[in-house]
Amino acid sequence: MTMTRLENLYEFAYLRVFLAWETFLEETFVRYLCGFQMLSGPPTLIGAAYPTLADARTGILGGRDWVSWYPDAVERRSGLFLSNGPHELVIRSNKTRLNHFLAIRHRIAHSSAHTRTQFDQATTSLAGRRYTGSSAGRFLRDHQPTNPTQRWLFVIGDELGGLASQISR
Numbered sequence: 001m002t003m004t005r006l007e008n009l010y011e012f013a014y015l016r017v018f019l020a021w022e023t024f025l026e027e028t029f030v031r032y033l034c035g036f037q038m039l040s041g042p043p044t045l046i047g048a049a050y051p052t053l054a055d056a057r058t059g060i061l062g063g064r065d066w067v068s069w070y071p072d073a074v075e076r077r078s079g080l081f082l083s084n085g086p087h088e089l090v091i092r093s094n095k096t097r098l099n100h101f102l103a104i105r106h107r108i109a110h111s112s113a114h115t116r117t118q119f120d121q122a123t124t125s126l127a128g129r130r131y132t133g134s135s136a137g138r139f140l141r142d143h144q145p146t147n148p149t150q151r152w153l154f155v156i157g158d159e160l161g162g163l164a165s166q167i168s169r
Helices: 003-033 053-061 071-081 086-093 095-109 113-127 136-141 152-168
Strands: 147-151
Touching: 003 053, 003 071, 003 086, 003 095, 003 136, 003 152, 053 071, 071 086, 071 095, 086 095, 086 152, 095 113, 095 136, 095 152, 113 136, 136 152, 147 152
Parallel strands: none
Antiparallel strands: none
């Protein structure tokens, strides 16, 4: 296997991790709007609970075909439906890192100069360096500076898992 192919696999794996994160955000948000409870109790709805998951999805869409599950969008949306909801609180307190993770996702999916710049800023903040060719695969395979036994792909996956746990508590 070539290094390029291995780095491409890391990028694909990252996209799958990020997709799972966005799916988690959507599915928990929809359920909270229907009155489902967190482990600590129900979040405070601003309006009435939706009677079905389909109704909650329709309410979230607000006539659009899709909505973003990126950090800023989730924070704004949560404020419309929930009073200090778990999504809003967790996203707000981790927004900088989540935006860095988003920049990595964008670098894999898009090749614009803007995504390259955002990616370089994210890796400089996370790992203290830029990567040759602004390669997301190279970054994701690299080891976290403070824990040389753990690659960035797993560091980010674990961190997203921890945030998911906070949202569902």
